[in-house]
Amino acid sequence: MRLDKYISRSRVIDLGSSDMEGALGELLNLTVESFPDLNKDTLLKGLLRRENTMTTYLGLGVAMPHVRVKMGRRYILAVGRSHYGIRYDGAMENEPVRLVLMLIADEKTRDYLHLLASLARLMKEQDFVDSLVQAPDLDTLYDRLFAGFGGMAAKPVAAPQTRVNRVVLRESERIAVGSGCTGLMVFGDTFAGRFKAPKWAGPLKTILVTRNLAEADERAKRFDDSIQVRSFSNQRMAQLRSAVLVGITRGLITFNDRICCVGGLAGSNQFDTIVIVDVEKEFATLLTGHADLLPSDVKPEVLERVIAVATELAVEGREGRPVGCLFVVGDSDKLATLTKPLVLNPFYGYKEEDRNILNPFMDETIKEFSSIDGAFVIRGDGVVEAAGSLIQVSDYNHALPSGLGARHAAAAAISVAADCIALVVSSSSGQVTLFRRGVMMSLTEKKVSA
Numbered sequence: 001m002r003l004d005k006y007i008s009r010s011r012v013i014d015l016g017s018s019d020m021e022g023a024l025g026e027l028l029n030l031t032v033e034s035f036p037d038l039n040k041d042t043l044l045k046g047l048l049r050r051e052n053t054m055t056t057y058l059g060l061g062v063a064m065p066h067v068r069v070k071m072g073r074r075y076i077l078a079v080g081r082s083h084y085g086i087r088y089d090g091a092m093e094n095e096p097v098r099l100v101l102m103l104i105a106d107e108k109t110r111d112y113l114h115l116l117a118s119l120a121r122l123m124k125e126q127d128f129v130d131s132l133v134q135a136p137d138l139d140t141l142y143d144r145l146f147a148g149f150g151g152m153a154a155k156p157v158a159a160p161q162t163r164v165n166r167v168v169l170r171e172s173e174r175i176a177v178g179s180g181c182t183g184l185m186v187f188g189d190t191f192a193g194r195f196k197a198p199k200w201a202g203p204l205k206t207i208l209v210t211r212n213l214a215e216a217d218e219r220a221k222r223f224d225d226s227i228q229v230r231s232f233s234n235q236r237m238a239q240l241r242s243a244v245l246v247g248i249t250r251g252l253i254t255f256n257d258r259i260c261c262v263g264g265l266a267g268s269n270q271f272d273t274i275v276i277v278d279v280e281k282e283f284a285t286l287l288t289g290h291a292d293l294l295p296s297d298v299k300p301e302v303l304e305r306v307i308a309v310a311t312e313l314a315v316e317g318r319e320g321r322p323v324g325c326l327f328v329v330g331d332s333d334k335l336a337t338l339t340k341p342l343v344l345n346p347f348y349g350y351k352e353e354d355r356n357i358l359n360p361f362m363d364e365t366i367k368e369f370s371s372i373d374g375a376f377v378i379r380g381d382g383v384v385e386a387a388g389s390l391i392q393v394s395d396y397n398h399a400l401p402s403g404l405g406a407r408h409a410a411a412a413a414i415s416v417a418a419d420c421i422a423l424v425v426s427s428s429s430g431q432v433t434l435f436r437r438g439v440m441m442s443l444t445e446k447k448v449s450a
Contacts, residue, residue, distance in 0.1 A: 007149055009139070012138055013027070014080070014138060020087070027078040028078075058120055058124060060123070060124065062129060064100075066103040066104070068112065077102070079100070084096075103116070122148055173200060187209045187237050187243075188208050189266045191267075206222070208225075227252070229242045236263055249304065260276055295330035302357065311432055313425050327376045332385055345386045346369055411435045421435070421436050423435075431444055
């Protein structure tokens with residue numbers, strides 16, 4: 001999403017306040033000067049009310065307070081920089097807020113959560129944030145913001161394009177066409193920096209798979225689409241199953257497709273592997289005679305986000321310890337009859353927008369509550385209905401591989417009893433497993449101890 005059209009030089013300032021309320025007041029003064037139909041006091045109350053409900057701190061010294069009001073424009077963005085740091089309860093003690101991005105949105109905008117997610121994704125890039133904080137003057141700060149919001153910020157230096165890499169990429173297209181493939185999937189994390197993708201000449205659908213969406217945006221002209229999938233493994237094409245699954249749910253890939261996949265060891269800067277994947281054969285057991293992998297009420301971007309959060313939990317754990325958890329997505333009406341709370345529901349009473357998993361400020365909340373026993377119950381549109389839910393399903397005879405326990409058994413059972421998808425993060429191995437209609441598919445391999 002292009003963000004540069006929402007930023008104005010007149011709303012980029014150096015802040016003098018040492019607390020968040022004062023900083024918001026400074027940014028609102030600039031805003032109402034440009035848009036006198038807006039009421040400063042009403043906006044300030046709305047912003048502070050949201051801060052009291054849920055922190056808008058993103059990390060890296062960046063806060064993104066936001067509010068929705070009735071107004072005649074879609075979005076207004078104001079940016080303040082603090083040279084000395086702002087006191088903020090939601091920030092880490094040793095991490096004062098240095099940048100405040102204040103977003104005001106019309107209450108009827110439909111892509112509000114997507115805009116928040118795009119801003120949050122950009123402001124989690126350490127190099128970009130550092131470039132803003134260290135800008136010598138406001139004109140330079142604005143130029144860097146504008147460039148970053150337009151996808152034109154400076155990126156890491158491209159890795160050397162060796163003869164082998166050029167040959168592999170060129171020949172992969174020939175292999176794909178010769179073997180009847182309909183698509184070509186390139187795993188970009190093979191390179192630590194950027195790599196120069198060729199201009200594909202054939203009719204193949206070209207897809208870039210990467211954990212870094214900013215890199216994906218930069219290469220958009222060379223690929224038809226991109227898929228962001230995180231992996232904790234350095235093995236060749238460890239993201240393959242998750243990437244194909246996301247591609248299916250988005251409609252980029254169909255079950256009739258045959259995909260030529262090109263990759264190598266993560267960070268090796270060397271393409272060395274070409275694999276042909278028949279999608280229907282790869283996912284045959286998961287489909288079990290059905291053509292619909294995604295439940296009818298589940299949006300593709302919701303499942304994609306749940307997979308991302310589950311993978312992040314598998315990678316990071318909490319406080320250095322592995323965390324096991326269960327996510328159940330879709331068919332919420334049926335799930336309400338098959339679950340009961342183990343603890344008071346921590347999401348009860350909050351606005352649906354604030355507890356939607358597509359909201360970037362939900363990431364840390366989900367991760368904190370992951371330590372609660374029981375399942376997260378998530379509606380197909382992304383709204384988290386409950387955490388700490390006990391699944392109550394009739395005995396389900398299902399032979400699971402050895403080493404999988406009650407959490408996996410509950411996931412298998414609920415995926416049969418309701419039209420939903422269940423995702424499990426294993427506390428022992430960090431493996432992420434998906435269940436659909438009682439059939440399991442590992443999206444990540446088990447961690448191997450050194």
